[in-house]
Amino acid sequence: MNTTTASAGFALRRKPGAFINETWSLYRRAITKLARRPVILYFSLVQPMVWLLLFGQIFERIARAPGFAEAFGGQSYLAFFAPAVILQTILFGAGQSGLGLISDLDSGFLSKLLTTPINRLAILLGKILGDMTRMLMQAVIILLATFLAGLRFGDGGLQMTITYAYGLPGILAALGIALLFGLMLAGLNVTVALTTRSNEATFLISNFLTLPLLFTSSAQLPLEFLPGWLQAIAKVNPLTYTIDALRLLLYGPSSIPAGSNAGSVIGSALLILLALASIMLLAGARSFRRVTK
Amino acid sequence: MTPVIEVQNLTKTYPDGTQAVRSISFHVEEGEIFGFLGPNGAGKSTTIKMLITLLRKTSGDMRIMGLDVDANPDAVRRLIGYAAQEVGVDDDLTARENLLLQGELFHMDRNTLHRRTDELLNLMDLAGDAHRPAGSFSGGMRKRLDLATGLIHQPRVLFLDEPTTGLDPQNRANLWVYLERLNKQENLTIFLTTHYMEEADKLCQRLAIIDQGQIKTIGSPRQLKQEIGGDVIILRFANNGQSVAQQSEQAQTVLGDAPFISGIDRFDEGLNVYTRNGGEAVADVLRLLDARGLRVAQLSLSNPSLDDVFLKHTGSKIRDEAPMQNWRNVRGGPFGRRR
Ligand SMILES: Nc1ncnc2c1ncn2[C@@H]1O[C@H](COP(=O)(O)OP(=O)(O)O)[C@@H](O)[C@H]1O
Ligand SMILES: [Mg+2]
Numbered sequence: 001m002n003t004t005t006a007s008a009g010f011a012l013r014r015k016p017g018a019f020i021n022e023t024w025s026l027y028r029r030a031i032t033k034l035a036r037r038p039v040i041l042y043f044s045l046v047q048p049m050v051w052l053l054l055f056g057q058i059f060e061r062i063a064r065a066p067g068f069a070e071a072f073g074g075q076s077y078l079a080f081f082a083p084a085v086i087l088q089t090i091l092f093g094a095g096q097s098g099l100g101l102i103s104d105l106d107s108g109f110l111s112k113l114l115t116t117p118i119n120r121l122a123i124l125l126g127k128i129l130g131d132m133t134r135m136l137m138q139a140v141i142i143l144l145a146t147f148l149a150g151l152r153f154g155d156g157g158l159q160m161t162i163t164y165a166y167g168l169p170g171i172l173a174a175l176g177i178a179l180l181f182g183l184m185l186a187g188l189n190v191t192v193a194l195t196t197r198s199n200e201a202t203f204l205i206s207n208f209l210t211l212p213l214l215f216t217s218s219a220q221l222p223l224e225f226l227p228g229w230l231q232a233i234a235k236v237n238p239l240t241y242t243i244d245a246l247r248l249l250l251y252g253p254s255s256i257p258a259g260s261n262a263g264s265v266i267g268s269a270l271l272i273l274l275a276l277a278s279i280m281l282l283a284g285a286r287s288f289r290r291v292t293k
Numbered sequence: 294m295t296p297v298i299e300v301q302n303l304t305k306t307y308p309d310g311t312q313a314v315r316s317i318s319f320h321v322e323e324g325e326i327f328g329f330l331g332p333n334g335a336g337k338s339t340t341i342k343m344l345i346t347l348l349r350k351t352s353g354d355m356r357i358m359g360l361d362v363d364a365n366p367d368a369v370r371r372l373i374g375y376a377a378q379e380v381g382v383d384d385d386l387t388a389r390e391n392l393l394l395q396g397e398l399f400h401m402d403r404n405t406l407h408r409r410t411d412e413l414l415n416l417m418d419l420a421g422d423a424h425r426p427a428g429s430f431s432g433g434m435r436k437r438l439d440l441a442t443g444l445i446h447q448p449r450v451l452f453l454d455e456p457t458t459g460l461d462p463q464n465r466a467n468l469w470v471y472l473e474r475l476n477k478q479e480n481l482t483i484f485l486t487t488h489y490m491e492e493a494d495k496l497c498q499r500l501a502i503i504d505q506g507q508i509k510t511i512g513s514p515r516q517l518k519q520e521i522g523g524d525v526i527i528l529r530f531a532n533n534g535q536s537v538a539q540q541s542e543q544a545q546t547v548l549g550d551a552p553f554i555s556g557i558d559r560f561d562e563g564l565n566v567y568t569r570n571g572g573e574a575v576a577d578v579l580r581l582l583d584a585r586g587l588r589v590a591q592l593s594l595s596n597p598s599l600d601d602v603f604l605k606h607t608g609s610k611i612r613d614e615a616p617m618q619n620w621r622n623v624r625g626g627p628f629g630r631r632r
Contacts, residue, residue, distance in 0.1 A: 014367075018400060025397040033385040036426065108379030112442065115345050115375045116398040117367035 014117075022122035023129070026113075030100075030130020044093035045138055052078070052085045052142065053149060055220070071222040073247065073255025079162045080255070082146040083246035084219030086178050087239060088210065089138045094185035095206030097131040098193025102202065105194075105291070114292055124288050128186050128281075135182040139175055165252025174249040180273040181242050187280025194287035213239050223257055238272050245269035295359045296320040297450050297482045298327075298344065303353035305339050305506075313339040315506040316353065321450075321484055321499075326476055328497035329486040330599065332611050336506040337486035338378070341454050344484070345375045358449060371399065374443035378455040380435045381442070384428030388419050388438050391427055392445055399446040406445070413441040416478070417471060433464035437471060444475070451475070453485040457492060465489075469496055488611060490599040502606050509606035514599060521597040521605060522555060524571030526578060529563035531590035537562060544587050551581060558601075560610045563591075565601055 034040060056078030062068050063077035072080045104110040113123055150162040164170055185206075193202045214220075216230060217239035223231055234240045244265050247255040253262050298321040305314040314336040321327040329337045342348035344355055346366040355362040362369050382391050389410060396406040414420040417437040422430065427438055436456070443451060456472070457465040473496070475481045487493055493500050494514045501511045510517060530540040541564055545557050548566060553574050556567040568574040571594045582589060603611045 015400070021400065022398060025394055029383065029386065029390075029394055032390065033383070036385045106379075107384075108377045108381035109383055110381075111347060111377050111379075112375065112381035112395070113398065114347055115370055115373065115443075116395065117370040118398050 019119045019122055022118040023125045026122060026126025027129045027133075030127060031133060033100075034130065034134055040096055041134055041137060044089055044096070045141060047092065048085045048089040048142065049145060051088065052081060052145065055081055056149060070254075070258075071224065073251050075163075075251050075255060076150060076161055078146060078149055079251060080247070081220070082142060083174070083178075083243050083250065084214065084217075084239075085146075086139045086142045086246065087181060087219070087242060088214055089142060090135050090178065090182045090185060091206070091210040091213065093135060093138060094131075094182065094189045095203050096134070097128065097186040098189040098202040098206070099199060100127060100131075101190060101193050102197060102199055105197065110292070120289065120292055121285065123292075124190070124285060128183070128190070128284075131186045132179055132182055135186075136175060136179060139178045143171065143175075162251075164250055165255075166249060170249045174246045177242060177245050177249065177269060177273065180270075180277055181238075184273060184277035184280050187277060187282075187284040190284035191280065191287050194284070194291050197291075213237065218243050238276060241265075241269040241272050294323065297323050297325075297358060298484060299354075299356040299359075300340075300344075301354040303340065303343065303355060304351045305336075305343060305348070306351045313506055314343070317501075317503070317506075317508045319501050319508060319511055321482060323449075323482055324476070324480050325498050326472070326483045326485070326496050328493045328500035329484075329503050330488070330490070330493040330497075330500050330603070330611075331486070331503035332488055334505075335488075335503045337488075337503060338454050339506075340503075341375075341452050341484070341486060345373055345452050346370060371446060372449045374446070374448035374451045376436075376439045376443045376451070376453050376456060378458055380439045382427045382435060382438050385426060387424050387426055388414065388430070388441075389423040391438060391442055395442040396445040401446060409445055409447065413444055416474065417441045431464075432460060433467055436460060436464070436468060440468075440471065440475075444479075444481075447479075448481075450482040450484060453483065455486055455488070457487070457489065465492070472496060490603070490611060494599050502603055504603075504607040510602070517599065517602045518597040521567055521601055523567055523569040523597075524574075525595055525597050525601050526566040526568060526571055526575060527563065527591075527593045527595070528566060528578075528582075528589050529591040530588075533588065540587055543585060544582055547581050547585050547587070548578060551577070553577065556605075558604045558608070560604055560608075565604055567597075571595075 056076070059077040059081075063072045063075070063080060101110075104113075110123070114120070147160075147162060150160060152159050152161050166173070189202065189206055192205050196202060216233045217237045218234055219239065223234055223240070226234060244256050244260075248262055248265050256262070256265055298319075300320065301318050302316045303314055303318070304312075304316050306312050317340065329340065331337055339348065343350045344357070344362060346362060346369055350363065357369050358372055360368055360372070383394070386394065392410045392413060393406060396409065401409070411420070414423050417440065419434065419438060419441065422434065427435055430438065440456075453472075457468050460468065469492070472483060476483055485496070497514060499511065499513050500517075502509045502517075512520075528544065530537045530544070541559055544564055545559060548554055548557060548564075554566055554568050558565040566578060575592070575594060579589065579592075600610055
């Protein structure tokens with residue numbers, strides 16, 4: 001008998017669509033896991049949701065006060081704050097990306113995957129795409145909650161207090177930017193998880209990052225209301241650029257700092273996020289390759 | 294015919310300098326259950342990981358069905374199945390989903406995959422629980438599912454690293470039945486590692502005794518035990534003013550000259566004494582020791598076991614080995630223990 005691969009009945013050459021099929025199978029696994037354990041979806045939503053509704057109430061008056069209304073783009077504080085809360089959710093939730101990988105590493109599931117003839121990067125990609133789906137769902141939930149919380153009973157029945165300047169296209173574009181932000185964080189978290197191989201470290205790092213990043217950005221207040229030193233920090237905080245881009249896409253030019261130009265707000269957010277996401281993903285892929293070989 | 298597994302002078306030195314595997318050579322024939330018997334840290338997992346393409350060798354030659362493992366990793370992956378000591382199933386997925394996912398990653402066509410999935414669920418007696426998440430399974434069931442996922446693509450050889458470690462005796466014996474069934478019904482070649490003597494004895498047609506990265510001897514359990522010949526009288530000493538080691542040494546000298554004794558091996562608590570007819574020799578052994586004032590704390594007489602074979606070839610009993618710390622826990626990162 002001829003004992004080469006031919007006898008095993010498998011083609012040696014990989015089919016062109018193989019990588020996509022493998023990624024798709026692993027992505028489906030991630031989604032199935034999410035559906036079976038929806039607590040992962042809600043867990044990182046709880047705190048942001050409380051913030052949204054609480055701060056939305058507390059600062060409502062300020063946003064309506066003369067002189068301030070302009071800086072908030074004529075929107076309610078709730079609407080103004082919502083983009084920051086979306087990013088907060090993503091920041092909190094990003095830790096889950098790394099935790100999933102560590103549990104696959106510990107359980108032996110990853111070893112099992114690695115003894116199949118799949119492209120190694122399909123494992124990472126399937127995982128990250130699953131995480132992005134979760135983040136997208138979370139962002140949509142926050143947007144919906146904001147919309148609902150913004151509804152008021154007026155003379156003519158139920159009325160919207162929030163106006164979306166560019167309608168659905170603007171909302172979709174905002175979600176796209178939020179996802180790019182999520183991609184960057186997923187890359188960062190995967191790198192941390194694979195380097196430390198520790199649940200605790202991964203969890204702590206993602207939680208330690210969240211609040212300082214939020215408080216040193218334009219999340220709570222427009223930049224011009226921050227003390228000078230904080231403004232300086234906020235200007236190098238990628239969160240500021242991301243939040244400004246989200247506000248612009250959702251509520252229009254009046255919601256961004258006076259004097260800044262819409263094109264450059266979107267442009268700089270895209271540029272910064274694309275650059276950071278690429279770096280983080282490359283780092284993630286590198287640490288993944290180190291772990292798997 | 295080409296052996297299913299051929300290994301020549303295989304060596305692995307980890308980057309930290311640990312010589313985990315030192316120039317081992319062996320081969321496994323088609324349809325065989327072949328075992329690696331050795332204590333913790335002997336180099337069993339390291340060997341298996343190199344064979345299944347998860348770890349790079351330092352030097353040597355490995356072939357599976359004639360294919361050089363390092364030169365053709367993907368082709369080799371299609372020929373082999375693997376189940377690690379840890380159960381590598383996804384607890385959130387059902388048994389069926391676990392099997393289907395694994396099969397998809399081998400690009401099996403739909404019909405074949407579904408047929409094979411049903412076949413394995415039946416073979417492993419999991420058909421009734423196929424729709425339940427693996428996380429709800431008992432230890433024995435998860436292990437069987439793990440085996441099944443490693444077999445989805447109809448591999449020619451199955452690699453099992455300590456398949457029954459962590460299972461209770463009943464589940465262990467149970468799993469042996471499944472492994473024998475696979476071996477017979479699918480003519481599956483099985484390479485397994487174990488530190489259970491009984492497991493190696495019961496399951497393996499041939500086995501290699503491995504210690505400190507080296508193969509000490511290879512043969513069928515029967516052959517290996519016959520090499521010892523006759524019966525084994527196991528003498529254990531207790532501390533009684535004189536240390537166990539001193540007593541063992543004296544006893545070895547005393548008995549070494551006796552014509553009816555064919556060999557003596559020492560272990561931590563005493564001696565293995567080999568003789569053609571144990572029943573007759575016991576009295577003489579005790580008389581000789583008594584004459585020198587040596588008191589035996591415990592004596593037993595038996596046919597040679599693999600434990601005795603192990604002692605003969607390595608100079609220690611396999612059970613004497615203190616469990617080694619798992620290196621992965623040590624490397625668990627700045628926060629120590631994982632999980
Ligand atoms: N990644 C590693 N780096 C350094 N040393 C290792 C590594 N993995 C295993 N070892 C060492 O190699 C030796 C053999 O380990 P292993 O193959 O796991 O043994 P077994 O599976 O027989 O218990 C041990 O001394 C172990 O500590
Ligand atoms: Mg081992």
